[in-house]
Amino acid sequence: xxxxxxxxxxxxxxxxxxxxxxxxxxxMVEDDSYCIDVLTQISAATAALQACALALLDDHLHCCVAxxxxxxxxxxxxxxxxxxxxxxxxxxx
Amino acid sequence: xxxxxxxxxxxxxxxxxxxxxxxxxxxMVEDDSYCIDVLTQISAATAALQACALALLDDHLHCCVAxxxxxxxxxxxxxxxxxxxxxxxxxxx
Amino acid sequence: xxxxxxxxxxxxxxxxxxxxxxxxxxxMVEDDSYCIDVLTQISAATAALQACALALLDDHLHCCVAxxxxxxxxxxxxxxxxxxxxxxxxxxx
Amino acid sequence: xxxxxxxxxxxxxxxxxxxxxxxxxxxMVEDDSYCIDVLTQISAATAALQACALALLDDHLHCCVAxxxxxxxxxxxxxxxxxxxxxxxxxxx
Numbered sequence: 260x261x262x263x264x265x266x267x268x269x270x271x272x273x274x275x276x277x278x279x280x281x282x283x284x285x286x287m288v289e290d291d292s293y294c295i296d297v298l299t300q301i302s303a304a305t306a307a308l309q310a311c312a313l314a315l316l317d318d319h320l321h322c323c324v325a326x327x328x329x330x331x332x333x334x335x336x337x338x339x340x341x342x343x344x345x346x347x348x349x350x351x352x
Numbered sequence: 353x354x355x356x357x358x359x360x361x362x363x364x365x366x367x368x369x370x371x372x373x374x375x376x377x378x379x380m381v382e383d384d385s386y387c388i389d390v391l392t393q394i395s396a397a398t399a400a401l402q403a404c405a406l407a408l409l410d411d412h413l414h415c416c417v418a419x420x421x422x423x424x425x426x427x428x429x430x431x432x433x434x435x436x437x438x439x440x441x442x443x444x445x
Numbered sequence: 446x447x448x449x450x451x452x453x454x455x456x457x458x459x460x461x462x463x464x465x466x467x468x469x470x471x472x473m474v475e476d477d478s479y480c481i482d483v484l485t486q487i488s489a490a491t492a493a494l495q496a497c498a499l500a501l502l503d504d505h506l507h508c509c510v511a512x513x514x515x516x517x518x519x520x521x522x523x524x525x526x527x528x529x530x531x532x533x534x535x536x537x538x
Numbered sequence: 539x540x541x542x543x544x545x546x547x548x549x550x551x552x553x554x555x556x557x558x559x560x561x562x563x564x565x566m567v568e569d570d571s572y573c574i575d576v577l578t579q580i581s582a583a584t585a586a587l588q589a590c591a592l593a594l595l596d597d598h599l600h601c602c603v604a605x606x607x608x609x610x611x612x613x614x615x616x617x618x619x620x621x622x623x624x625x626x627x628x629x630x631x
Contacts, residue, residue, distance in 0.1 A: 267381060274378045281374055285367045288360060294412040298438045301405040302445040305398055309445075309536055312394040317529040319387040324506075325525065328514040339511065343503040345391045349536050350495055351630075352395040352402070402629055410622040417599075418618065421607040432604065436596040442629050443588055444537075453567060460564045467560055471553045474546060480598040484624045487591040488631040491584055495631075498580040505573040531577045538581040538588070 266318055273311040280304040312349050316342070359411055366404040373397040405442050409435070452504055459497040466490040498535050502528070545597055552590040559583040591628050595621070 281304060287297050320342060327338035374397060380390050413435060420431035467490060473483050506528060513524035560583060566576050599621060606617035 267384075270381050271378060274374060274381065278371070278374045278378065281367060281371045285364060285371065288363050288367065291360075294408050294416065295434055295438050298405055298408055298412075299441065301401055301408070302438075302441040305401045305405075305442075305445045308394055308398045308401065312391055312398075313529070313533050313536060315387050315391055315394070316532065317526075319391075320510075320525050320529060321522070323387065325514045325521065328511045329517070331515070335511065336507070339503075339506050341388055343499070343506060345388050345395075346502065346532055346535075347499050348392065348395040349398075349532075350499060352398045406622070406626050406629060409625065410619075413603075413618050413622060414615065418607045418614065421604045422610070424608070428604065429600070432596075432599050436592070436599060439595065439625055439628075440592050442625075443592060453570075456567050457564060460560060460567065464557070464560045464564065467553060467557045471550060471557065474549050474553065477546075480594050480602065481620055481624050484591055484594055484598075485627065487587055487594070488624075488627040491587045491591075491628075491631045494580055494584045494587065498577055498584075501573050501577055501580070505577075509573065527574055531574050531581075534578065534581040535584075538584045 266314065270311060270315060270318075273307065273314065277304055277307050277311065280307060309349070316345065316349070319345075359407065363404060363408060363411075366400065366407065370397060370400050370404065373400060402442070409438065409442070412438075452500065456497060456501060456504075459493065459500065463490055463493050463497065466493060495535070502531065502535070505531075545593065549590060549594060549597075552586065552593065556583055556586050556590065559586060588628070595624065595628070598624075 280300065284297060284300055284304065287300065324338050324342050328335045373393065377390060377393055377397065380393065417431050417435050421428045466486065470483060470486055470490065473486065510524050510528050514521045559579065563576060563579055563583065566579065603617050603621050607614045
């Protein structure tokens with residue numbers, strides 16, 4: 260069992276929209292759009308990816324991590340460590 | 353004339369690779385991959401989008417902005433203001 | 446009881462070092478240091494603040510959040526929501 | 539001559555306010571404040587440091603970089619490269 264099943268459809272919808280944003284970026288560059296406009300769209304796609312990551316992470320904390328913590332022991336601590344490391348990668352990217 | 357023509361091919365190559373990363377993310381979620389693995393790939397795609405933005409911005413400063421500054425006047429100041437605002441959006445996204 | 450007591454000394458040490466970095470920044474600007482050097486130091490102070498936040502958050506997940514989840518119920522869900530929102534603020538800042 | 543002289547006072551005022559925010563963070567941790575409240579203040583201090591960096595960078599582009607570009611040659615290209623690298627450090631921190 261994985262933790263994002265609870266909102267799999269919502270996550271897939273977000274990813275498809277981001278897919279569309281990146282295709283749009285390719286068309287903009289092919290059509291020689293003004294670079295500031297391209298940069299604005301890249302900022303929007305980056306923010307959308309981050310929002311998607313935050314939704315996944317929220318799901319993961321509420322399901323996987325909470326389940327492991329309820330069972331307790333080393334597995335619980337490892338699950339929290341793993342989540343912390345994923346958070347650090349997100350904050351730094 | 354736009355400023356990213358000098359490295360249009362390189363920017364398009366980067367965007368196609370990001371497109372592939374986002375498609376890969378959709379498959380991972382459809383296949384119920386472990387959320388921490390999905391998050392790791394989202395961090396990688398975010399970093400790739402930021403690197404693409406930085407390449408575009410570098411191009412824009414060397415071409416568009418430098419050309420406007422050489423001509424001088426209000427247009428130069430506006431071009432620098434516009435670049436500053438795009439940088440602020442990138443830093444905050 | 447609060448969750449960062451376990452590493453209160455470590456967090457305070459980090460904050461004092463950041464305090465020193467910000468004082469150093471003031472001296473650099475007063476002495477008319479070159480702005481690129483000032484910007485490099487600002488990036489270092491920002492990264493240090495983020496590292497401090499990640500250490501605090503790791504502590505918070507291992508203590509406060511794990512305790513609440515073990516007790517279960519609405520309080521557990523609220524604690525996880527609250528942590529998620531703090532993570533979102535960190536990712537966006 | 540350095541580029542941030544035009545708004546040296548404004549930059550120093552921002553840095554002193556950030557200094558106050560970091561002192562406040564130390565007091566919060568010493569007084570065992572709730573970690574989510576500490577994290578909220580860290581996000582605020584991080585955002586203030588970034589805003590200070592963006593103000594310095596805007597100044598630097600309008601003065602130092604514009605001056606170098608007007609004079610032209612290799613020095614102009616180097617100045618733009620240097621600014622690009624500082625922007626990359628900011629985006630990644």
